Amino acid sequence: MDLTHRIVYAPLTRCRALTSVPVEMSVQYYRERATKGGLMIAEGTIVSENGFGYPCTPGIFTKEQVEGWKPIVKAVKEKGAFMFCQIWHCGRASHQHYQPNGEDPISCSDIPIKGQQCFSLKTMQMEDYPVPRALGKEELPKIVDQFRMAARNAIDAGFYGVEIHGANGYLLDSFMKDGINNRTDEYGGSIENRCRFPLEVVQAVCDEIGADRVGYRLSPFGGFLDAEDSHPYASVSYMIEELNRFGLAYVHCVEPRVKGNMDQEADPNYSLAPYKKICRTVFIAAGGYVPEDAADAIGSGSADLVAFGRRYLANPDFVKRIKLGAPLNEYDRSTFYTQGAEGYIDYPFLEDTEWGREHSSLLEGAKEG
Numbered sequence: 001m002d003l004t005h006r007i008v009y010a011p012l013t014r015c016r017a018l019t020s021v022p023v024e025m026s027v028q029y030y031r032e033r034a035t036k037g038g039l040m041i042a043e044g045t046i047v048s049e050n051g052f053g054y055p056c057t058p059g060i061f062t063k064e065q066v067e068g069w070k071p072i073v074k075a076v077k078e079k080g081a082f083m084f085c086q087i088w089h090c091g092r093a094s095h096q097h098y099q100p101n102g103e104d105p106i107s108c109s110d111i112p113i114k115g116q117q118c119f120s121l122k123t124m125q126m127e128d129y130p131v132p133r134a135l136g137k138e139e140l141p142k143i144v145d146q147f148r149m150a151a152r153n154a155i156d157a158g159f160y161g162v163e164i165h166g167a168n169g170y171l172l173d174s175f176m177k178d179g180i181n182n183r184t185d186e187y188g189g190s191i192e193n194r195c196r197f198p199l200e201v202v203q204a205v206c207d208e209i210g211a212d213r214v215g216y217r218l219s220p221f222g223g224f225l226d227a228e229d230s231h232p233y234a235s236v237s238y239m240i241e242e243l244n245r246f247g248l249a250y251v252h253c254v255e256p257r258v259k260g261n262m263d264q265e266a267d268p269n270y271s272l273a274p275y276k277k278i279c280r281t282v283f284i285a286a287g288g289y290v291p292e293d294a295a296d297a298i299g300s301g302s303a304d305l306v307a308f309g310r311r312y313l314a315n316p317d318f319v320k321r322i323k324l325g326a327p328l329n330e331y332d333r334s335t336f337y338t339q340g341a342e343g344y345i346d347y348p349f350l351e352d353t354e355w356g357r358e359h360s361s362l363l364e365g366a367k368e369g
């Protein structure tokens with residue numbers, strides 16, 4: 001990839017894919033946010049029928065879903081951006097209502113999520129997460145294969161590559177975290193064992209599409225969906241050392257000041273610095289960044305690229321605004337996960353703001369860039 005700037009569009013679930021197939025409106029959404037030489041990571045995209053855990057999230061395991069992604073990826077490519085598909089299995093962050101035949105969601109163990117609740121499609125309200133079914137070891141190769149196929153499908157849909165979603169307490173992360181993984185077989189216990197299944201997924205995906213088209217996302221801290229680890233430096237450092245052996249396109253880490261989709265008080269003992277130090281590929285930092293501290297992070301070498309989530313979704317011309325030092329639209333949390341155009345494709349462009357009208361000559365000049 002020949003990137004021309006270091007601003008990354010972070011993976012952002014937007015719940016607009018009504019039937020798990022991306023909708024036409026998403027072509028406009030992604031096209032507007034794509035920039036020449038920029039990296040975009042598409043929203044979490046489900047790898048198999050039992051991977052769902054939220055309403056209206058897209059998949060990449062049926063022909064219709066692959067076809068649905070094609071016009072989006074094409075539009076992004078036409079603007080000169082590079083697009084990765086984030087491939088995702090929700091694991092225990094699901095409910096029987098999302099599962100085929102109302103089965104129990106699957107996880108590395110039978111420990112349910114206690115700290116948060118799940119939106120149920122059936123009752124249309126928040127409910128407790130159910131007790132998941134612990135996967136048998138003999139079932140794991142099938143899931144590895146689902147990730148492999150999802151990666152193949154993503155390439156067929158035109159994506160440049162895939163980001164394996166190993167963060168935020170979902171299936172792969174649940175294996176890594178000792179607060180969730182209580183297995184006694186070779187997939188639990190030691191750090192090596194807890195990283196085994198995620199690494200099997202990485203191996204299969206790299207074999208399928210080539211390591212230079214694969215990224216991996218990690219959230220060492222944060223505790224979203226109760227994903228706690230007693231030794232995040234030891235476990236995630238081991239994981240990154242192992243990932244180094246593959247020669248991935250990038251490793252993507254979430255800052256401790258963010259818990260899933262919101263800010264939290266960061267533990268001052270934690271930072272991404274030790275990971276950046278050992279990572280031998282492009283290192284993306286995400287979480288709570290504004291343009292100013294992102295520039296500092298790049299300048300000081302604590303990240304190679306910075307991914308922006310909430311602020312990027314609220315600004316269709318986000319990169320241009322950063323270049324011009326223009327103010328940003330505020331994001332509206334109430335429309336993050338709604339299904340309509342509101343809060344999706346109606347955030348104003350700079351031209352339509354007071355600042356834009358006052359600085360129209362600057363905007364004229366910026367058109368070329």
Ligand SMILES: Cc1cc2nc3c(=O)[nH]c(=O)nc-3n(C[C@H](O)[C@H](O)[C@H](O)COP(=O)(O)O)c2cc1C
Pocket residue numbers: 010011012013014043044086165167168217254258260261262286287288289307308309310311336337
């Ligand atoms: C609406 C919304 C949806 C998100 N969906 C995903 C997702 O699908 N996959 C993922 O890894 N992270 C997801 N996240 C987390 C973001 O990628 C990012 O790490 C987080 O928002 C912190 O970055 P920010 O402070 O720049 O927003 C989501 C966050 C938000 C706000």
